[in-house]
Amino acid sequence: MRVTGDYEMVKVVGGGDSDIFETPQRKISNFVFWNQTRVFILILSLTCMTLTQINSQIFTFTVICMDDLIVEQQTSNLTEPHWIEGTTEKSILFSATAIGALVALIPSVPILNSLGVRLTLSFCGLCSTLGTFFTPLAVTYSFYLVVFCRVLQGIGISVILTVLGVIPSYWSPKTEYSTYLAILSCAWQFSNVIFMPISGILCDSSFGWRSIYYVFGVATGFFYFVFFMFYTDIPGIHKNVSEKELGQIVEGKPEHTVREAVPYWKICTDRCVLSAWVSFLGGNLGFITLLLYGPTYLREVLQFDVRSTGYINALPYALCAIYKFGAGKISDRVTFASDKAIYTFWLFSSIIGLGIGYIIMAWTSDRNVAFVAFAFAVVTSGLIIMACVKCLAMRCQQHCHFAVSAISFLSYCVQFISPLGVGILCPDNTPDQWSRLFIIITLIMIITNAPFPWLTTQQAANYTKRKDPKAFEKC
Template structure:
């Protein structure tokens, strides 16, 4: 947000800074920012894919039980215990939660490039070693799932931070929409491939090895190509840099006003909305294949494709919404993100209630698909709101959403284990009804208490002091 009437000296300083930059002769047709966007999306997608593998392979890993019984006929394998399987689901959330607490302040100091690369290493190790751990013992399975959780700990924070650094203001919504497609694309790619490999002669173990190798290659490219600022990238021309920085405030690293953000009503309402939204979305992500397989009785390969279709639709809807949000200048930013938030949450609640109240397999599948398809708009609503409200401190506000998501991801398997111990349609109906009501209740305040105006804590200290003095003068008058 530049001030009207910037000084000639400041413009001259910026021109001098541009001239002093060392740039490569290869400037990618002034489109380097899009290569950064695609590369970051690929890495985030792979991290999510690695974390999702167990969600699908849980329906085709029975051979480890047979092998165990061949050695110890009277022993109960951990895979046969629903509580232990729930703990395997939850252990990834614990990794994500603890990783976020460490990585968030670390990213503020050393940047996205180094922290996300470290997350990639953890994810690769956890994925490649999972087949061996599954054959070894239960403790080792928890460890590798914990490492996969460390891998996804910064996904939310990165998708909120990268558009601020790399996207021009008139492309920020598109960047946000594309990056957040990692949640959908990971399912679109992971589920069909997993379904195919599970039924092939290669078996479910090949899924982990394949994803591990691809993740290694992509993160090597990311580490050597990505930079935290476009100013530091040799393939960003001065022309492209001016496009990215146009109408942006030059910010410097400063302490995060944690208390002020946590007391901001707009932020609090947005966080509350994400509690219900994440509960609804993550339950379908974690247990979508199980629901399709055990309740709707899909075949393994059919489960893979049926699980992927809603996420493909969600990515398409989100991409269109991002384009519209950047181009619909005839309505305010607040109207744009509010519409996305309402459609996302209301659609998710309606889908859940539809699944809860029908006995038709076709209607349940339609409701399942609809719920996931519209839930993708959540990012265009809540995260966009936080970007506008918190500005340079958005990494903390978005990290708090991730923190709540990992707590929900830890608790959701426990909730499912309590309500749906036998995987009967009636039990799942009760679960879906409860979640649908929670989604609606937590999202109701969002349209009324949010704003697109930057908060006072996003201003410089001098500007905050001036505003304080101005308020004191107005009170005196």
């Protein structure tokens, strides 16, 4: 699609010239955010993605300060232990978000194709809001209601990785793509920076752990309402995007946006895509384990108190966000290295950093050294998703939403399997058990990432070429 003269030209795939239709030129608002509407879109999208990620992680922190449930069970003279004391029940709740995400992710590609990012992400935000706000009430009544709320939170995060690859493609200028991608991918880091300290304070206060769910549930509902009202799937139809800014966004990009049938089989058999998927699977295992079990490791193994756990777990993620932003800005300005060299460096620096952190945590018995290694692993892990998404975006072009949705699927598989593995390997949370887990994860990361530089390429695949390059000459 493009805007020319007095008309906005749109082409519907699958038909002839009669499928080209005209709509009156969009009305541009008097306020255009100083020709920086794309920046406001970036901030709004990042805020919504961060909040849904926070909601999916809240339980991983509040589980360490839910002792009041055990006390209430005992004062009620019930002989059965509360479900919060059971390792199996907690593992189910840790995995429930992944189940919700996997179920919702399966139809996400056709839904995104038909409804777009705005409606799809807004619906996911609604699910995340409801699942978060009603969790305290669910805890009062039934374990299975809590599982249901966790599933709703999982639906909330189901398309985050997918839209991470789509939003920059539409809204960022070509010269700002890496920076835009880096900032949006900070949702995982910002979620910890924001909710860990707040959760530590509220858990340790008279408001208790339930207040955490209410605070973030309300915040999520508010910002997703703003997103629904303000976001558009295409910059060319947004009333606050000036002609000057629209020109900056579309410069160097194809003039027309065409919806084509996704070549699923060709993508799934592309060795470049397969290599990126496998690399992400191993790297994400290292990252997700720290993300889900960071509070548990700091509290149970390193013996930090609840409030300290909230603060010190947030610090590495803050540093990681800064690291990612710097990497994105530098990458947009580097001219002496190829795109493949850049994203390969991103991936390997992350995997090596994660591996070093895991090995030190596995072998040291000093709490301070272990925390420094933990922080180092978190900070360096931030470029894994950037490397894989950029590789897939360059290879799959207009079909990147499917390729990225596949790594979403892999991510949620990891989130489902990781708690089960931790439950089996670390049932008592002893240092020896965690050391064994860290070594196993390090080996998996090395094996899955070794083929990446040999099998990936920055060249667009043949299946991305337009079937009929003359189809839009009339536009």
